[in-house]
Amino acid sequence: MTVKNVIIILSLTIFIGCATTITKGEAFPKMYEEKPLSILVLPPINESTSPDAKEYYSTTIAEPLSFAGYYVFPIEIVNEVLKQEGIYDTELIVDLDASKFKEYFGADAVLFTRIIEWNTSYYVVGGNVKVHIAFDLVSTNTGELLWSYNGKLTVDTTGDGNNIGGAAGLLLQLAETAVKTAAQDYTPLAKKVNTTVLTTIPFGVYHAQHGTDQSFTGVNMKNVNK
Amino acid sequence: MKNTTIILLFILLIVGCTPQTMYYWGDYSNSLYKVKKDATPETLDKHKIELLDIINKSNETGLRIPPGINAELGYIYLLQEQYDQAMVYLNEEKSTYPESTKFIDDLLQNLSEGEENDG
Numbered sequence: 090m091t092v093k094n095v096i097i098i099l100s101l102t103i104f105i106g107c108a109t110t111i112t113k114g115e116a117f118p119k120m121y122e123e124k125p126l127s128i129l130v131l132p133p134i135n136e137s138t139s140p141d142a143k144e145y146y147s148t149t150i151a152e153p154l155s156f157a158g159y160y161v162f163p164i165e166i167v168n169e170v171l172k173q174e175g176i177y178d179t180e181l182i183v184d185l186d187a188s189k190f191k192e193y194f195g196a197d198a199v200l201f202t203r204i205i206e207w208n209t210s211y212y213v214v215g216g217n218v219k220v221h222i223a224f225d226l227v228s229t230n231t232g233e234l235l236w237s238y239n240g241k242l243t244v245d246t247t248g249d250g251n252n253i254g255g256a257a258g259l260l261l262q263l264a265e266t267a268v269k270t271a272a273q274d275y276t277p278l279a280k281k282v283n284t285t286v287l288t289t290i291p292f293g294v295y296h297a298q299h300g301t302d303q304s305f306t307g308v309n310m311k312n313v314n315k
Numbered sequence: 316m317k318n319t320t321i322i323l324l325f326i327l328l329i330v331g332c333t334p335q336t337m338y339y340w341g342d343y344s345n346s347l348y349k350v351k352k353d354a355t356p357e358t359l360d361k362h363k364i365e366l367l368d369i370i371n372k373s374n375e376t377g378l379r380i381p382p383g384i385n386a387e388l389g390y391i392y393l394l395q396e397q398y399d400q401a402m403v404y405l406n407e408e409k410s411t412y413p414e415s416t417k418f419i420d421d422l423l424q425n426l427s428e429g430e431e432n433d434g
Contacts, residue, residue, distance in 0.1 A: 163383035195417030
């Protein structure tokens with residue numbers, strides 16, 4: 090292999106590498122300027138066909154967000170307060186001036202979550218379970234978007250029919266698919282999505298690496314919400 | 316003396332490099348999930364025990380109590396009209412996380428107004 094070839098391959102590698110992922114500092118500079126301490130998680134906006142998704146998803150987000158170094162307002166209490174105020178449906182307050190959350194809760198930022206998919210699908214002989222969540226963190230000081238990302242996970246729940254051929258095998262496969270799909274819980278998938286997505290949020294003040302993670306790579310521009 | 320210094324430095328280095336666990340969350344999310352799925356006095360009681368356990372274990376291991384845990388426990392006591400206990404935990408949230416001061420003060424304000432109305 091000539092030196093020229095090596096250089097071409099190396100520059101290709103660099104090019105491909107740069108095209109897909111960038112650093113936290115490049116992707117979310119406003120996070121490093123504002124340094125929010127506390128995050129108010131609003132009730133999720135549920136765009137999926139599963140009515141339970143909103144309540145169930147709420148149980149998964151406080152823990153990983155705390156590990157990213159943020160103070161997370163107690164979600165259960167916040168939800169109750171919002172219910173009492175008649176604004177539990179985040180869809181209704183998405184256009185509200187974000188500074189209201191500073192005024193009423195003392196929060197530095199609000200996190201909007203959208204459950205895009207929380208669904209089971211069956212196709213001819215198989216099935217799968219999908220969870221897709223989008224996150225938008227908005228400053229209560231400026232109303233600007235500080236961080237945004239989305240993540241999706243699909244688990245194939247197709248039965249294998251024990252490799253029996255013919256109609257008997259197909260029936261067995263259908264039955265297995267139904268059982269596996271029904272038994273697949275959504276929350277473990279949601280937790281994995283949370284963990285993956287939150288690797289891209291700049292660390293908050295309670296994290297040991299707060300303010301020093303600008304050069305962390307792995308932010309995929311395709312997953313930054315438009 | 317020189318050797319001791321080197322050994323001490325070495326120990327310091329190892330301790331410094333060991334990643335520290337930030338929080339102990341126990342089985343919080345599963346226990347809350349069970350309350351959401353089937354809200355009964357039993358599931359709520361189990362969740363309350365889980366919250367207490369997180370607080371105790373965090374204290375034993377010298378970890379900061381995770382955000383919201385003290386407040387959530389205080390809120391459950393509040394709903395159960397055990398106001399003294401509620402105050403203890405809500406105030407604990409405030410002292411652990413000063414960012415929560417406004418939020419908790421407003422809750423306590425509502426509580427005292429509620430008590431006046433009751434009385």
